[in-house]
Amino acid sequence: MVLDPLCGMEVKSPSKYYIDLDGKRYEFCSESCQNKFALEPNKYIEKMKKIEPSYRTTNYGTEKLSLPINGLHCTSCINTIEKEIKKLPGIKLAHVNYATETAHVEFKSGETTTEEIIRAIKNAGYQTGHSTLKIGIRGMHCGSCVTKIEKELKQKSGVISASVDLGTESAIIKYIPGLIDTKAIKNVIEKLDYQVFETSGVKTEEKPISPSGKEEKVKEEPVDENQLAREKEYKTLMRKFIFAAILSLPVILFSYPDLLGLPAQFQKGTELLTYIWLGMALLSLPVMFWSGSQFYTGAWAAFKNRSANMHTLIATGISAAWLYSTVAVLFPEIFPSEQLADVFFDVVFVVVALVVLGMALEIRAKGKSSEAIKKLIGLQAKTARVQRDGKELDIPIEEVVLDDIIIVRPGEKIPVDGILVNGSSSIDESMITGESIPVEKHEGDEVIGATINKTGSFKFKATKVGKDTALAQIIQMVEQAQSSKAPIQKIVDTVSGYFVPSVIITAILSFVIWYVFGPAPQLIYALIVFVTVLVIACPCALGLATPISLMVGVGKGAENGILIRSGEALETAQKLNTIILDKTGTITEGKPSLTDVLTTNGFSENDVLSLSASVEKSSEHPLAEAIVNGAKNKSLELFDAQNFNAVPGHGVEANVNGRKIFLGNLKMMKKFSIELNTLEEQSRELADAGKTPMFVAIDGKAAGIIAVADIIKPDSKEAIIQLKKLGLEVVMITGDNSRTANAIAKQVGIDRVLSEVLPEDKAFNVQKLQNEGKKVAMVGDGINDAPALAQADIGLAIGTGTDVAIEASDITLIKGSLKGVVLAIQLSKATMKNIKENLFGAFFYNGLGIPIAAGLLYPFFGILLSPLIAGAAMAFSSVTVVTNANRLRRFKAK
DSSP, X not given: OEEOTTTOOEEOSSOXXXXXXXXXXXXXXXXXXXXXXXXXXXHHHHHHHHXXXXXXXXXXXXXXXXXXXXXXXXXXXXXXXXXXXXXXXXXXXXXXXXXXXXXXXXXXXXTBOHHHHHHHHHHTTOEEOOEEEEEEEESOOSHHHHHHHHHHHHTSTTEEXXXXXXXXXXXXXXXXXXXXXXXXXXXXHHHTTOEEEESSOEEEOOXXXXXXXXXXXXXXXEEEHHHHHHHHHHHHHHHHHHHHHHHHHHHHHHHSTTTTTOOGGGSTTOHHHHHHHHHHHHHHHHIIIIITHHHHHHHHHHHHXXXXXXXXXXXXXXXXXXXXXXXXXXXXXXXXXGGGOOOOHHHHHHHHHHHHHHHHHHHHHXXXXXXXXXXHHHTSOSEEEEEETTEEEEEEGGGOOTTOEEEEOTTOBOOSEEEEEEEOEEEEOHHHHOOOSOEEEOTTOEEXXXXXXXXXXXXXXEEEOGGGSHHHHHHHHHHHHHHSOOHHHHHHHHHHHHHHHHHHHHHHHHHHHHHHHSOSSHHHHHHHHHHHHHHHOOHHHHHHHHHHHHHHHHHHHHHTTEEEOOHHHHHHHTTOOEEEEEIIIIIEEEEEEEEEEEEOTXXXXXXXXXXXXHHHTTOXXXXXXXXXXXXHHTTOOOOOEEEEEEETTTEEEEEETTEXXXXXXXXXXXXXXXXXXXXXXXXXXXXXXXXXXEEEEETTEEEEEEEEXXXXXXXXXXXXXXXXXXXXXXXXXXXXXXHHHHHHHHHHTOOEEEOSOOGGGHHHHHHHHHHTTOOEEEEEOSGGGHHHHHHSSEEEEETTSOHHHHHHOSEEESSSOTHHHHHHXXXXXXXXXXXXXXXXXXXXXXXXXXXHHTTTTXXXXXXXXXXXXXXXXXXXXXXXXXXXXXXXXXXXXX
């Protein structure tokens, strides 16, 4: 992938839009960007140079880093960023250049990292110029593979972070493009003997040629390369299993002739059986080196990198069994007794067959775990009908550019995000928001790509295309979250790093103990124990326990309109005990609406509302808009106002249809000597209920009260009840006065209210609750909520809010409903429960299986585990983990 120098969009190389200039090729996302670049190439080349970061290390253990920063608007931004960076340990210099929009940092190696510096800049509310690469990795089989790849990547200069996920067989690498490129990153992985592939790559089916020699029109269907690779690997493993399983049947028969009651000529000591065993030794070679080839290639790759993995255990175990058996057949005289010259070829065949079967079933189960992301990718439209030069053209969605006018007909998918410019319709947005009821859209309303147009035809202007569309960002966020690590996984990774060497040491010690202290024949018992310990240990189950559940849980969240940013957010969410809800836009709709029209002195509701709305039509006050919309919703006639006059701090006055109208507060009424009688008491009651009352006087007489309020969302009260049932303390935070705040809180059942809080103090109030020892979540939607969302242990942004709030949050709720908060916490608890079940199963299996394999039960019960049973147990332990994780796919909100 390369960057378009004009719009910054990632472009798949080679692009059909390019310009060669001064020996360098510049590639573009569209013809539009190509043409704009051609007009002023130097302008855009300079812009590219400006955003190139640099990175170098001095000879004195001090690293120097230059990072481009997006979003600098004034010099005060500089102080904010510098102050945040200087909080980190080991920072020698932090200087932000406002003109070049670049941060220059010097820091001591080992005391802080590039990732921490970037996080500090993000905490200050700004973004840095780093890139993210997601690539697939084939050949990983256990947690030690993950640790090895991550360790190598993190040691490369320019790599900020590397998160390798065994469940999705992929890695997400954050890096600084000026220092390292994608080719170098891939080389690091390939040098470790793993294969890399593009996870988002698609192939298209070729068009067949008809008998007439012309290409038939066939709709090109994208094919997921990752899925094809999984299917191919599954089929290969199943062929290997069938081959090994069929050959194992006669081998088992002749391995236990006395037990299975074979004729005398097939019993031990006969020449015929010796020749059969020799044949078994030769027959086991294709089983070991074809059916079990991945064990040897994996073990060799680990050995070259001075490490050990699951393949090391299996390869060592079956090789030991084969060598012992072959020596026993060829040179039986070297053994002290005939009893010791026994064969274990059945171990080779059966262990290879069972472990390969387990790997195949694991691949099939992993495929089911990633269905959520496949569903999201499948939502994308393939083509768009655009209007260019007065013509309608059907073009691939990749060729849609900003400001294109796109035509959508009933039943069609909306290809990209945009603003409706002509027509109206109802649109099914359930695939994005999870809300089943279609949404009415009119001119000026936003439309989301991948949603379905239900009724009318309309035209809209493209405002977001490619990777900037809502769906593309959702897919990217879900992929990154699925490949992230929960804190609990980091502990497991550490354990996995020591696991395989510990098992090998245990196997060797067990061999020695059985050989020295075991019953006769000691050598055979020692060998059985040695092989069984190696075969039964399953680092796979440990390695898969967390990522596979995380993948399913995050995917399930996306299906329900909940975007979880990381595994850490998912783990923290289940530990919460306090949740702070911002009032405006979170509990309430976020905009004032007409709630009450009270009348007196014989005036009708319609007259009072119609005349008041006619006056307010000339006002720009937000409350005025609520009154006008209220009148329009009742289809009342509005008139033009004359002699309109706004009285600061009081209200407005005007003439409508020859009648004098006063509309305002109590001061306004007193100023013009209007007798209110009972209206004054009624206005206090409305104010106590969290509403804003306005008195109306017509021709010098009190006519009534119009009340406006930011109304509570229909499901807020129910959601708050559910949050309390989850054991959370619910707190409301608002800038409103305590009277209004308490009125709203009372209506929705909130006991603790933080009122009259200035926007800049919201984060401080979150911190105060944290200082009480509480795990705090913050739910908000506005720009002023962003610092509080970042300060909280978990920030949840309402998706209908601002991009700044969403960027600062850990979890984004696409729907504007608080029920999403309940669902997010329930899903978090369910996912973490599933992860703990998997980890318990993996640790319990290994913790119990390895001692039994070592012969712990033999002195007490005479039980010694067979390598065959150990192979079966090992094969199905990882399958059990994946299957348990897939139970999460049936998760439903309580």
